[in-house]
Amino acid sequence: MRPIIPDYLAEVLGDVEPDASGEPAGYIPELAAADPDRLGAAFATIGGEVYGVGDSDIEFTIQSISKPFAYALALSDRGFDSVLAKVGVEPSGEAFNEISLESDTGRPLNPMINAGAITVHSLTGAEDLNPAERVERVLHGLSAFAGRRLRMDEAVCASEMETAHRNLAIAHMLRGHGILTGDPRPIVEGYVRQCSVLVTTRDLAVMAATLANRGRNPLSGDQVVPETVVRQVLSVMFSCGMYDAAGDWATQVGIPAKSGVAGGLIGALPGQIGIATFSPRLDRHGNSVRGVSLFERFSSDMGLHVMEVPAAARAVVRSHHVVGSGPGALRVLRLQGGIGFAGAERIVREAEEIPSSDVRVALDLTRVHSIDDVARRMVLEVARRLTLDGHEVYLVDPESIIPDPDPGDGGRVTVVDTWNALT
Amino acid sequence: MRPIIPDYLAEVLGDVEPDASGEPAGYIPELAAADPDRLGAAFATIGGEVYGVGDSDIEFTIQSISKPFAYALALSDRGFDSVLAKVGVEPSGEAFNEISLESDTGRPLNPMINAGAITVHSLTGAEDLNPAERVERVLHGLSAFAGRRLRMDEAVCASEMETAHRNLAIAHMLRGHGILTGDPRPIVEGYVRQCSVLVTTRDLAVMAATLANRGRNPLSGDQVVPETVVRQVLSVMFSCGMYDAAGDWATQVGIPAKSGVAGGLIGALPGQIGIATFSPRLDRHGNSVRGVSLFERFSSDMGLHVMEVPAAARAVVRSHHVVGSGPGALRVLRLQGGIGFAGAERIVREAEEIPSSDVRVALDLTRVHSIDDVARRMVLEVARRLTLDGHEVYLVDPESIIPDPDPGDGGRVTVVDTWNALT
Amino acid sequence: MRPIIPDYLAEVLGDVEPDASGEPAGYIPELAAADPDRLGAAFATIGGEVYGVGDSDIEFTIQSISKPFAYALALSDRGFDSVLAKVGVEPSGEAFNEISLESDTGRPLNPMINAGAITVHSLTGAEDLNPAERVERVLHGLSAFAGRRLRMDEAVCASEMETAHRNLAIAHMLRGHGILTGDPRPIVEGYVRQCSVLVTTRDLAVMAATLANRGRNPLSGDQVVPETVVRQVLSVMFSCGMYDAAGDWATQVGIPAKSGVAGGLIGALPGQIGIATFSPRLDRHGNSVRGVSLFERFSSDMGLHVMEVPAAARAVVRSHHVVGSGPGALRVLRLQGGIGFAGAERIVREAEEIPSSDVRVALDLTRVHSIDDVARRMVLEVARRLTLDGHEVYLVDPESIIPDPDPGDGGRVTVVDTWNALT
Amino acid sequence: MRPIIPDYLAEVLGDVEPDASGEPAGYIPELAAADPDRLGAAFATIGGEVYGVGDSDIEFTIQSISKPFAYALALSDRGFDSVLAKVGVEPSGEAFNEISLESDTGRPLNPMINAGAITVHSLTGAEDLNPAERVERVLHGLSAFAGRRLRMDEAVCASEMETAHRNLAIAHMLRGHGILTGDPRPIVEGYVRQCSVLVTTRDLAVMAATLANRGRNPLSGDQVVPETVVRQVLSVMFSCGMYDAAGDWATQVGIPAKSGVAGGLIGALPGQIGIATFSPRLDRHGNSVRGVSLFERFSSDMGLHVMEVPAAARAVVRSHHVVGSGPGALRVLRLQGGIGFAGAERIVREAEEIPSSDVRVALDLTRVHSIDDVARRMVLEVARRLTLDGHEVYLVDPESIIPDPDPGDGGRVTVVDTWNALT
Secondary structure: OOOHHHHHHHHHHHHHOOOOOOEOOOOOHHHHOOOOOOOEEEEEEOOOOEEEEEOOOOOEEOHHHHHHHHHHHHHHHHOHHHHHOOOOOOOOOOOOOOOOEOOOOOOEOOOOOHHHHHHHHHOOOOOOOOHHHHHHHHHHHHHHHHOOOOOEOHHHHHHHHHOOHHHHHHHHHHHHOOOOOOOHHHHHHHHHHHHOEEEOHHHHHHHHHHHHOOOEOOOOOOEOOOHHHHHHHHHHHHHHOOHHHHHHHHHHOOOOEEEOOOOEEEEEEOOOEEEEEEOOOEOOOOOEHHHHHHHHHHHHHHOOOOOOOOOOOOOOEEEEEEEOOHHHOEEEEEEEEEEOHHHHHHHHHHHHOOOOOOOEEEEEEEEEEEEOHHHHHHHHHHHHHHHHOOOEEEEEOOOOOOOOOOOOOOOOEEEEOOHHHHO | OOOHHHHHHHHHHHHHOOOOOOEOOOOOHHHHOOOOOOOEEEEEEOOOOEEEEEOOOOOEEOHHHHHHHHHHHHHHHHOHHHHHOOOOOOOOOOOOOOOOEOOOOOOEOOOOOHHHHHHHHHOOOOOOOOHHHHHHHHHHHHHHHHOOOOEEOHHHHHHHHHOOHHHHHHHHHHHHOOOOOOOHHHHHHHHHHHHOEEEOHHHHHHHHHHHHOOOEOOOOOOEOOOHHHHHHHHHHHHHHOOHHHHHHHHHHOOOOEEEOOOOEEEEEEOOOEEEEEEOOOEOOOOOEHHHHHHHHHHHHHHOOOOOOOOOOOOOOEEEEEEEOOHHHOEEEEEEEEEEOHHHHHHHHHHHHOOOOOOOEEEEEEEEEEEEOHHHHHHHHHHHHHHHHOOOEEEEEOOOOOOOOOOOOOOOOEEEEOOHHHHO | OOOHHHHHHHHHHHHHOOOOOOEOOOOOHHHHOOOOOOOEEEEEEOOOOEEEEEOOOOOEEOHHHHHHHHHHHHHHHHOHHHHHOOOOOOOOOOOOOOOOEOOOOOOEOOOOOHHHHHHHHHOOOOOOOOHHHHHHHHHHHHHHHHOOOOEEOHHHHHHHHHOOHHHHHHHHHHHHOOOOOOOHHHHHHHHHHHHOEEEOHHHHHHHHHHHHOOOEOOOOOOEOOOHHHHHHHHHHHHHHOOHHHHHHHHHHOOOOEEEOOOOEEEEEEOOOEEEEEEOOOEOOOOOEHHHHHHHHHHHHHHOOOOOOOOOOOOOOEEEEEEEOOHHHOEEEEEEEEEEOHHHHHHHHHHHHOOOOOOOEEEEEEEEEEEEOHHHHHHHHHHHHHHHHOOOEEEEEOOOOOOOOOOOOOOOOEEEEOOHHHHO | OOOHHHHHHHHHHHHHOOOOOOEOOOOOHHHHOOOOOOOEEEEEEOOOOEEEEEOOOOOEEOHHHHHHHHHHHHHHHHOHHHHHOOOOOOOOOOOOOOOOEOOOOOOEOOOOOHHHHHHHHHOOOOOOOOHHHHHHHHHHHHHHHHOOOOOEOHHHHHHHHHOOHHHHHHHHHHHHOOOOOOOHHHHHHHHHHHHOEEEOHHHHHHHHHHHHOOOEOOOOOOEOOOHHHHHHHHHHHHHHOOHHHHHHHHHHOOOOEEEOOOOEEEEEEOOOEEEEEEOOOEOOOOOEHHHHHHHHHHHHHHOOOOOOOOOOOOOOEEEEEEEOOHHHOEEEEEEEEEEOHHHHHHHHHHHHOOOOOOOEEEEEEEEEEEEOHHHHHHHHHHHHHHHHOOOEEEEEOOOOOOOOOOOOOOOOEEEEOOHHHHO
C-alpha cells in the first residue's frame, strides 16, 4: 500500500512551494547565506512514528524554538515559583526583540521574548553551575527532547555574539533590576549558544511530539520533563509563541507553536502530534512564510485547532436496562467510549434514577475506551452512594480500565469480567 | 442516591465562601449597592443539564461578559472579513479600559477591550439598523445564547451612561479613525445597553455551554451562531478574556473565559461544559476574586485545562489477526475507542504491513466510539489504497459510525454488520 | 530716507518665497482651500510701531496660536493655582494631537497640546459663565491682545466641528478624569470657536508684541494681562510651543513661539519685539515651512535668540575718583549704562574699597540708562552700609532714575542734581 | 563696609537650611555616605568675582552636571553636524535614566539624559583617541571651564562602575543602533570617570559663569568653547536640564540649569552670572531639594528669569533737536543707553522724519552704553540712506562705541568727538 501520510505531506508541500515571498534573516552572514528555497516538514506522533518530507533532514540552528524547551528545563530544574518570580506569562503583543519588562519589577513579560529567554537560560540547571555547565545542561536537555545528541553551530554562534548588542543591552537591564544575578555577558553567550544548536525538521517534530506526549519522548520513552511543566509550556506557547502575530495564529491555526529566525517552526497538539516545518524566508513578524502556510493547511485539513470541538461521539451510556426480575434482577448500565467529565455527568444522572428497589446494579465498562481522572472518581462516587443507598454494585471491567477500584468511605464494589455471570 | 455534582459544587463554594477580599465595582451607585456576599456557581453540560448552587438564580448585569457573545453575533451577521477589518485579535496585555488601538489603523487590538467591544456592537445586525434595532438584535442574540428572553436593567443602564466619559472618548477616537462610521453617542448608548442585560449565573452557564457545544444551545437546540464563529470566539477568549491577567489565567486555569465587572465570570470548555460563577468583589484586574478561585478549583479538580493531555487511552487497534487460512482467510483489524488523527495514523501503519497475499481485509469498527473527520477520511483512504493493491475490503460497522462510506477513486468497500459472517 | 525695516523684511520674504515645499492643512475643506502661496510677515515693536510686508493684511484663522493667549487669560481670570492644578507645564515631546495626559491625574502635560488647550478654554472667564459667554470672554481677550475687535470665521468653525472627533475624544477623556467638569461638547465647541478667530499677520505681531511688552498692548496701551502671567506664558511657549520640534526651535531660533495650522506663526522676544509670519504650507510637525525659515533668518540676522549673550557693554563704573582734598574731599563713583545684578555687583565691590577716611561719597547716576529692581536695591544697600560706616552719601540723579530713594534702616542719602554742587 | 553679596547669600542659605526633606542618592555607598547636611552656594560673575558661602569649598563628584560641559566640548571638537547626527535636542519629559531613544534612528533624544550623555562622551576629542585619552580630554576640558586642574574620585568611580548595569544596557542598545561605534564598556567607563570628577561649589559657579560669559572663563580669560556652542548648550539646558521637572523649573526659576545626583546644581544666566549650590538631599526628580529652593529665591529676589522683561529703560532717543539755523543748522539726535533692535528701530523712525532741508545730521552716541550687532548695522544703514538722500552725516562717538564705522555702498560718515565742534 502506498504510504498515506507522506503522500499528504508531499502534496501540501507542493502547494506552498512556489511562494517565494519574505526574506531570510539577514542580520548575520551565516543566516543570510542559508538557501532560501529549502522546504521541509515533519510529523511525529506520540506513538513514535516520524514522517518527514522535503528537506527534513537538513540541519539548521534552532534559534528561538529553543525558548519553550529551555523554559521547560528551567521549570523542571528550579520549580515554578523560582521561575515565575523572574519571568511572567503575559503576552506582550510586541515584536520578539522588544524589551517588554514589567515597569515595577523589571520582570520580562514572558519567556518567549528575548528578555524572558535570556533570564530562562540563567535559570536552567542548578544555581551553582558555571556558564559552560549551564550550556551543557541545556544542550543535554534539548537533546533529550530530540532523542539524539545535538551539537552547536560554532560559526553561527560566534557571528551572533558579534552582533548581540541588543541582547547584551537587555541582559544588563535585567542585571540592573536584579532579575539576572551574575555577569550578564556569559549569560548572553550561553543563550546565544543555546540558539545555535543544530536541529533538523525531524528533530523539531520529535521535540514537539515530546510536548504533545506529556513530556515523554515518544522515541526514547524518556520522561524529559514533568507533565505539569508541559501544560505550562504549551499554554505560554499558545499565547506568546508567535510574537505580535500571536492572536492571528491562535485564531487561524490554534496550535501551541514557536518559530525561529532560521526558518524553523514547531507546533505541539496535546495528546496528538508534534509538527515541524522549515523554510527560511520570514514574514514581517519574523515567522517563516511557508511554515505559516503549511500550518494553516495542516490545521484546516486535519482539524487540529485546540478550540475545535471534537466530533460528536456516541452516547456514553450505550444502554440501561434491567435483566431478570424479582430480587435477583440486575440493573445494567452499559457504558462505552471515552469518558470525561461530561460523560461521567451523564452516568451520574442515569444512576440517580435507579429505584431503590433495584438492589443489584452493574456498571459495564467493557466497551469503555478511556476514562480520565475526574470521570473515574465520579464513577466510583456513584458506586459509593449506591452502596450507601442499599444497592449491591458490580463493575464489569474485564480489562481493568479502573484498576484497583476503591469507592471510599462506606462504598463497596465487586469487579467481574462479564455481567452474564451475575444473571 | 444523593446528587453528586451539586454536592461537589456546594463543597467548593463552601471552601471559597469565607474569602472577603476585593471590592465590588464602585464607579456607579447601582453596582456599588450590590450585595458583595453573593456567591453562586453553575455548570451547564452540552447535554443540556444545568446544575446551580448558591445564588445562581440572582439576576445581575452581564457587563463585559456580553463581549464574546456580541463578537459571535457580529461575526455571524457581517462575516469574518468585515469584522476583522475593524477589530484585531491580538492580546493587548493591558487593562480593560485601555484604549489599545493599532497605531497606524486605529483598529482596536481585540474585541475584549472596550474599544473593540464598542466597535463590535456597531457591527452587530445589518448595517442599516437604527440604534434601537441594533440593541434589539443584540438582546435577541444574547437571549438565544441563554435560551430565554433576557431584559435590561434600565437603572444600571442610565447610571452607566452618566459616567460613560471614557467610553465616549474611545468612541470619538474610533470615529476619528473611521472605525466607527456613525454618531459615536448612540453607539456607546447601545453598547451600555448591551452591558446592562440582566442574567443569572445559570443563564451564563448555558450561554457558555452554547459556545462549548459548537454554537448550539443545549437547552433549546437552536444553532445560535455557526461553528467557525465559535472557534474564533473561544480562541480570542483564551488569549484576551481576562485582561492583563490573561497569561496567569491561561496557564493556571486554561479555560476560554470572560469576566464582567458586576461579578460574573464564565468559562467554556469546548465539547464539554459551560461554567459560570457570580461573586461581586473584584481583584485589581477587575476579575471576581472568588470567581477566579472557583475556576482554579474546577480546573484543577476536573482536569479541564485545554492544554491538559487527555488520559492515555486504550490502543486504537484492539487486535490484528488472521482468521482462517488459504484463499478464504480474512485479515481482521479490530479497532476501538475514539479515533482522531493520531489513532488513524496508527491504523495506517498497521494497514501498510498487510501482505498482498492476504486478499480479504476487514476493518472492524464495532467498538469504535467516535471518529473525527480527518480520521474518517484516512480510514477510507486506507480502504481505497488496499483496494488498489488488490485487496477486498470490508467495513464491519453495525452502527454506521462511518455513514455512507465512499473511499473515492478506485476504492471499494463492503459494509457488513459482523465479521463472523465473512468467515 | 527709504524705510529700512520694510526693506529688510521684503528682502527676507523674497529669499524664502520660492520654497513651495510642505502642504497646507487639508483636514477640512476651508483650510485646504487656502491659497498656499500667501506669504506675509510683520514686526510689532514694544514702542507700538508695526511693520508689515507681503500678505500681512490677509485674514486667516488663528488656530493653535490662540493657545498661549487663552492660557494667559485663564491664568489672569482664575489664578495660577487653579490653572496649574488642571494643566501642567512639562514639554510632551509629542505631536500636537497626542493626548499626553499625566498617567495618575489625567492632567494634560501642557497648555500647548490640544488636551491642555481645551482645558484652558474651560478655565477662561469666571467659573459660572455659560458657553457663549466664555467664547465672548476669549474673543474679547484675544481682541485686547490684538488691539482691535476680532471676529470668527463661522464656516471654518462649523467645518472643524464636523471633524472634531479627536478633540471630542480628548474632552470626554478629560471629563472622565474630572479635569473638565461640564459637558464636554460645548467646551470643545467653544475651543473650536476660539481657534476660528480671524487675524491678520499684523494682528498676530501686535499680539506677540503685547507679550514682549510685559502684557501691555503697545498700540492701545491696555494692560491685557499681568506681568507674572506673561513670564509664565513665554516660558511655556519656549519649551512647548513648537510641538515635537520644540528642541530644534529652542536651539536654532530661540524665541518663545507658537504656530497654527492655518499657517500663522508668532514669536515674542521679551522686552523687544513681536513677530508674526503667515504661509499656509506646513512641515511634518505642523509648522509653517516658510514661517520657520523666516524666523531662522530673523533670529540669525538680528541676534534675537534668548540665549544670545548681549553685546559686551561699557563698564558700569565709568570712573572712580576723589575730587578735592581734606575734609571737603568728595569721592565720586560715576556710573553709566544699564545696571542689572552684574553691574550692581561691580558697584558693590568698588564701594567696599572706599576708605573710611573719605567721608563724603557721591554715586553719580546721571549717565545710567536703566536700573533693574535688584540693582536698585543693591545700590541703596550700598548707601545704607556706607552711612552706617560713617559716610555721607549723595545720589546724583537729575532724572530720578531711582525715584524716592530709601536706603532703609540706618541709611540716609541726599539726592542732588549734579555733583559739581558738592565740591 | 560690610560685604553685601555674602550677606545676602548667607541670609538665603540660613532660610533654606532647616529643610531636611529628601534623601541623598543611595545607589552606591560612596554617595550614601555623604554628609546630607552639607549646604553651600556660590556666585561667579562674568567679571571674575566669586562669592561662596557655606560648604562652598567642599569637593563632591560632578555627576550629571558634567553633561552640558561635555556636550560643549563635543560640539567644539566634532562640530554641530556630527553631534546632532547622533544626539537630538528634544525634551524627553522623562526621568534621567529613561532610555528615550528616537524610535526610528535610535538617536538619544537629548544630551542631558544618560543615553545622550554616554553618546556625547564618545564624541569628545578626536575620533581616534583611545579611551584613556578621551577621559583626559574631558578632564582637561572640565578643568578649563573651572579654571583649575580637577581630579577624579577613584572610589566613587570604581563603585559606580560596579552598578553601572543600566548605563551598560543603554550603551549596548546604542551600539546596536550604530550610535556608538566602539566597544560599549570602555565608553561607559569613560562616562563614569567623567561623572566622578571632583568639584567644589565655587568651581561649579565658575564653570557656569564661563557659559554665562560666552564661553570665556572669567577667571583665566581662556575661551574654552566658541560662543555658538554656548548658545546651543544653554538652550538645551533650559529645556532638558532638570529632567521631568524641566517645565516647572523653566516657569518658576527660568535659568538654564543642570543638577547632579551628588547634590550639585548650577545655573547660568547669559551675560550675567553663574550660580552653583550644593546640598545632597534629592527630591523625587533627582534634583537637590535645598538647591531648588535656593535657585527659586535667587531667581525671585534678583529677577534672573530669562523671560523676565528687563526694566523699562530710558528712551534711546534722549533728544532730537536742531541747533542753529540756515544752511549751517545741525540736526542732532542724542542717543543714550543700551541699543538693541528695538532701540535701533526707534532711531530709524526718528531718522525717517528728518526733512531733506536739514542737510547736516549728527547722531550723538556719547551716552550710549552698549550697542549690539544688529543695532550697529541699522544705525550705519541710517547713515548710509541719509547720505544717499543728500545729508551730511556725523557720528559723535568719543569712545568709539562703533569702532571703524563703514555705512557701506554710497554712505559716508564723519566721526567727531563732540557735536559742539560742528556748530
